[in-house]
Structures are given as structure tokens and as C-alpha cells.
Amino acid sequence: MSIRRCCVGRVADDVSSTASDVEETVPEEFLFDSGGISREDVVKSLKSQQKRGSTFEKELSTLSKIYAHEDCAGELLALARADRAALRMLIPMILNAILYGYKDLRKTTSEASYRRRSNSSNNSDTSLDTTKHLEKDKNTESLETALMRICSDSVDIALNCVFYLQSSLQLAPESEHKIVSLLLQIEAAVLSGLPNKEGETEGQEDDQDVSKISFGRLRDLDRDELKDWMAVQKEGGDFYSAQRDFVTCLTDISRDLFLIEKPERLAALRRELEKLNEFLPRNVYVPVDNKAHRVLRVVPEESFVFSTKERSPYFLTLEVEDFSAVDERKVKQTEDLANRRQGTFDFIAKVEGDDNVDEEGDIDPTLPERATSVDGKLVAEGNENADSEIGFQELWRPKSERLRRSSKYGDNPNWRLTAVIVKARDQLRQEMFAQTLVTEFAHMYKRSRKVDLWVSTYRILATSSTSGFIECIFDAKSIHSIKSSIPTNLGVNTLAEFFKKSFGEPSSSSYKKAMNNFIESMAGYAVVSYILQIKDRHNGNIMLDANGRLVHIDFGFLLSNSPGGNFEFEKAPFKLSNELLAVLGGPDSSNLKKFRKLSRVGYAEACNSSFANKILLMVDMMYQGNESMPCFTRGREYVLTSLKERFLPKKNSKERRRKWDSLVDISIRNWTTKGYDMYQKCFTGIN
Numbered sequence: 001m002s003i004r005r006c007c008v009g010r011v012a013d014d015v016s017s018t019a020s021d022v023e024e025t026v027p028e029e030f031l032f033d034s035g036g037i038s039r040e041d042v043v044k045s046l047k048s049q050q051k052r053g054s055t056f057e058k059e060l061s062t063l064s065k066i067y068a069h070e071d072c073a074g075e076l077l078a079l080a081r082a083d084r085a086a087l088r089m090l091i092p093m094i095l096n097a098i099l100y101g102y103k104d105l106r107k108t109t110s111e112a113s114y115r116r117r118s119n120s121s122n123n124s125d126t127s128l129d130t131t132k133h134l135e136k137d138k139n140t141e142s143l144e145t146a147l148m149r150i151c152s153d154s155v156d157i158a159l160n161c162v163f164y165l166q167s168s169l170q171l172a173p174e175s176e177h178k179i180v181s182l183l184l185q186i187e188a189a190v191l192s193g194l195p196n197k198e199g200e201t202e203g204q205e206d207d208q209d210v211s212k213i214s215f216g217r218l219r220d221l222d223r224d225e226l227k228d229w230m231a232v233q234k235e236g237g238d239f240y241s242a243q244r245d246f247v248t249c250l251t252d253i254s255r256d257l258f259l260i261e262k263p264e265r266l267a268a269l270r271r272e273l274e275k276l277n278e279f280l281p282r283n284v285y286v287p288v289d290n291k292a293h294r295v296l297r298v299v300p301e302e303s304f305v306f307s308t309k310e311r312s313p314y315f316l317t318l319e320v321e322d323f324s325a326v327d328e329r330k331v332k333q334t335e336d337l338a339n340r341r342q343g344t345f346d347f348i349a350k351v352e353g354d355d356n357v358d359e360e361g362d363i364d365p366t367l368p369e370r371a372t373s374v375d376g377k378l379v380a381e382g383n384e385n386a387d388s389e390i391g392f393q394e395l396w397r398p399k400s401e402r403l404r405r406s407s408k409y410g411d412n413p414n415w416r417l418t419a420v421i422v423k424a425r426d427q428l429r430q431e432m433f434a435q436t437l438v439t440e441f442a443h444m445y446k447r448s449r450k451v452d453l454w455v456s457t458y459r460i461l462a463t464s465s466t467s468g469f470i471e472c473i474f475d476a477k478s479i480h481s482i483k484s485s486i487p488t489n490l491g492v493n494t495l496a497e498f499f500k501k502s503f504g505e506p507s508s509s510s511y512k513k514a515m516n517n518f519i520e521s522m523a524g525y526a527v528v529s530y531i532l533q534i535k536d537r538h539n540g541n542i543m544l545d546a547n548g549r550l551v552h553i554d555f556g557f558l559l560s561n562s563p564g565g566n567f568e569f570e571k572a573p574f575k576l577s578n579e580l581l582a583v584l585g586g587p588d589s590s591n592l593k594k595f596r597k598l599s600r601v602g603y604a605e606a607c608n609s610s611f612a613n614k615i616l617l618m619v620d621m622m623y624q625g626n627e628s629m630p631c632f633t634r635g636r637e638y639v640l641t642s643l644k645e646r647f648l649p650k651k652n653s654k655e656r657r658r659k660w661d662s663l664v665d666i667s668i669r670n671w672t673t674k675g676y677d678m679y680q681k682c683f684t685g686i687n
Contacts, residue, residue: 057610059079149189159240165182168625183189276298292322313426426468427465431556435458437618453602458551474547478540518550520598526573530646539687557607569675576668577673616643
């Protein structure tokens, strides 16, 4: 980024004079816009809008065909080859389409005909099958077969499918038979994947009809090739089983820590992590870390417990080895990391006293549970390795270098220190869905040539209906934590003063760069918060990182629900409190004008019909089977209609920019924002 872009200059208020603003064009047709929000109307609109061009349009086309139950197996396989990260994000929508892509025989045939067909199909006991009146349509079956082929090629995709299905069992008990059936199919696909034909790349379909996979190719292999294939299948199966065991073990620790008295939890955690190191499977990995790697060792002495009234999540530090390129079935081996899965790993809740274990007071007990869930740096508070009297204390890079020097794996050139939040006794499915939508905005900002906005793309993964993993945000602390940890003798009383103390004088290049990051992230989250109606934006749920960026966490309230039993106290379109305004320099500052310009253009970009349609599709495809999620509390029609209206489908770009300016004006020093922050300070201690 150039110095010119880092510097925050004065921006003209006149919307029409900004050359970088979106051109005034008539928007394309929006979904859910003509004839209501019925699936039939949406499918008709989709057929008239399908395009094939950019990667984004291909993703949207694939998603549209899945929604419409059209044949898209080939496109799905192509997406798996081109961008598995994009496919991974769409897994919940794909599985929902498979789970609910059935037609009801009782509605398409007479009752007598249905009974005859049911009775003549087989004489086996189907008393446990509560879905026997449903029949897959051809394209849903083809989609399911394509997904099984992808799972046979990628253990990671298979595991992500398994985790989503496991988290569905409690939310959708009426679909238990279908869910269990898919779980068994995925495991079978991993354990019995097919060898590729000569010259065929992994994941490539056999022919035009991918629903017909021929096992005859096994006969074409000679003895050595067959033995190699069997070895690969065994390794893939071992990898799949080991990773599931590893994930279950970590979440079980969090679950059972809650049964132990608070003063003993940290000792229990570190004791069990030491035990885990003795039984650590080969080649397991952190499921929310996007870099290809394998775990070398967990680091008990740098892991901490978050104590709350209802659960005991913990911050887990790990040493890992990165791979520049990884074949999930042929991960390279290391002699000194033999697979030691000869025994089982059982959590032992009984804990004896340990005088050598640090107190659990390292973690701020006044912080709300969800605010600590991804605030990874909170565990460093009170750490004797703090490198400054104010700010973010020991940053992650110096911490990594310190631990590398003492690690027996530190000489490995691909060594890396990472961390993750492990959580049990909590439902993370909505948070995972919300962060998926936020990540879509991040990708849109990155694609756009007209705006420089930023939001964090950290991952959340629900591994069951009551457990999951949250990727850590390094070198960041909640605003509440920052304000609470500032020593009183430093003369720093406000967030604006902290910003200046941390990043230097306003004339310095470091301050200008941090302020630029602050504005870009604040504008990025303003657009997201308004469109997705993210609420509960108190200072425990907004973080500031060491580069000056804001990061929002905790998405328990969005789309249609709000704190206080949907009282809707937070009336502002997004949070622009007095203290955030003060960091910018006040209501007449050039920084606020830049924020207004960037967020205005970002909103206009978000209202582009292609992006809006993808968000609408993702929300609608997630609804079925997740009706009990709090964000859908007002029902499908309200959620989709109100979401569509915030994209302003009937307006042109100039009208959208004017609308956004009015939203900024409403948000500035909004009395409900001030009142909600006051409530949090008085009743929960969040400052």
C-alpha cells in the first residue's frame, strides 16, 4: 500500500463528485422480488439469471442450480477441483439440499397407491425410518453421488460434512434417519474411494453421468497397483478416524472441565493435554486453520481455561508443521512422530492439587463468555512476558520465537505456533453461519476495484450440536478489555488516547497507517452490520488489533432476533458511538468523511444484484432444517423480505448512496447506542 493511500486526506462530501463511486445503473433483477418469496418464484428467476463467467458467477450458478434442484454434479466436481475453500463454505447449503431435496409420495400419489408401493418395496422392518414416504429426485441423487465422490478424494471435505451433519442431529431430529444414512455413506466413501483412471486427475468424474460410478476399473489394475491403492485407502481411513478422534477428544475436555471446581480447571486442562501428547495421532490438524499442516505437539503450559457460569471453553496452543503442498492421503511422515494410537484417550475428571500450576486469574473473569470466545490475546493478560506497559502486551510473533527456541521441533523450517478456542456445551451453528456470510462480504470487498474495505475472515466450525472450534484472532483485544487493563497512572482514559499512545502521534506514518486500517475495517463492518442486522454490539464484542483494525465477534443476534427478547433497543443502523467517533477526530473530521465515502461505496457494491442474490440464496438454503436457530425466530418470509429490502432492489446506485448517507447520519451519536452501552456498563460491567 502506498504512502499516499495510507495518509488520510480530506474527502469531498459531494456524492456526485466522487469518481470512485459506483456508476448509476439500473439494478438487475433480484430474487424474492417478483411474485413473492415462494421457492417456485425464486427458481423461475434463477433460470433467467444464470451466468457463467467469473469464479464468483460460477459459484453463484452452482448454488442456484443446487437451490433449484437442477443437475449440477459436474459443476460441483469442478468447483471441488478449482477451489476447495469455496466448496467448504457451501457445505451446509449443499447438505441441506440433499437432506431436504425429497418429494413427498403422499402428495404426488393417492394414499392407496402409496401404501401398495410401500408394502411391495420390501418386507424389512422400517419402523425406525420416519422418512419412508419421501423419495429423492434424480438431480438430488446425482448431487449426493457427486458429493460422495468429492469426500472419497478429500478427507477434509468429508470431515466438514460429518461435522455439519453431527451438528444437525439435535436441531433436526425429524431428519435423523437421513442424517445417519449420509454419515454412513461418507464414511464408506472415505474408506472405499476409487482409484483414478490413467491420466485422470483426482476428483475428476468418470463420464457425463457422475451418478454412475463404475467399480470395474479395479479389474484393470495389476497386483502392485491394487496393493498401492489398498494402502492409500487404509491410510485415508486411518487419517479420517484419527482426525475425528482428535476433535472429539479436544471437545470432550472442554465439556468435562465444567464438572470440575473452578480453581482446579487449569490444572486439569494442562494435565489432560500432557496426556494427549502421549497419544497424539500422526498427521492430525486444526480444523479451522486454513494452512495445510499437521500437529506436532500441543503446548499445555501456554493453554488456558475461560471460566463461565455455563461452560468451560479453553484456549489451546499448538506447535504445527506447515506443508507447501499437501495430498491429504499422502501426508509425509516423520520418524520421531510415530502413530501412537495403540490405546484410548479417556478424560479423567478427578484432579489432585498442583502447587506448580498458575492461577486461573490470568483470564479476566469480568468479561462475558462470548466476548472471550475468540479474543485469543486475553490469555496473555498478566503474563510476565508482556513487552509493554500498555497495549497488546506480548505479540504473537515474539511469543512464537520464544517458544520455538525451547521446542524440540524448533529446527524444523516449517515449524509454526498456532492456537484455537475449543468450546463445548454450546451451539455454534448460528455463529458459523453468520461468519460464513461475513466472509462473503470480505470476498466481495476484495474483488471490488472501487472500494478498500476490510472485515475478518476467521473461521468457526460446529463439530456437533453442542461443540466446536473458533479460529483465534491474534494480537487483538476487546475494547472493554483494553479500557479495563490500562493502568491509571498513565493518563490514558479514552479509546482515542489509547489509539494515540499505541500508534504514535497523528503526524507519524505508523499512526496514519493504523488510522487507515481503523477506517477501512469500521466501514466494512458498518455495511455488514446494517445488511445482516447484527446486534449486541457492546465493547465486549468489538475488538481492536495491533494494526488498528476493528474486529467484530459474537453473532448471537442477527437477521431477525435481538437482545432482550427482541425488544430491539439498538435502533441505530450500525454502531458509531461517541468513543469511536472520537478516535476518528469528531463529527467534522476528514476521517469521518473518509469513513462515509468508503462505506457508501461499499454499500453500493453490496447492493449489486449478483452479490445480493447469493446472500439471499445462502440464507434461504440455510433456513430449512435450521428453523430453530435464533436468527430465524421471525420466520422465513420476514427474514428474506426484510433482508432483500435492505439491498434496495428498486433503487439505482445514486439512490443507494443517498440512503447510506442518511443511515450514517442516524448512527452518529444515536441515543439508543449510548443507552445500550450504558446498560451493559451498569448491569454486566462491560465498559
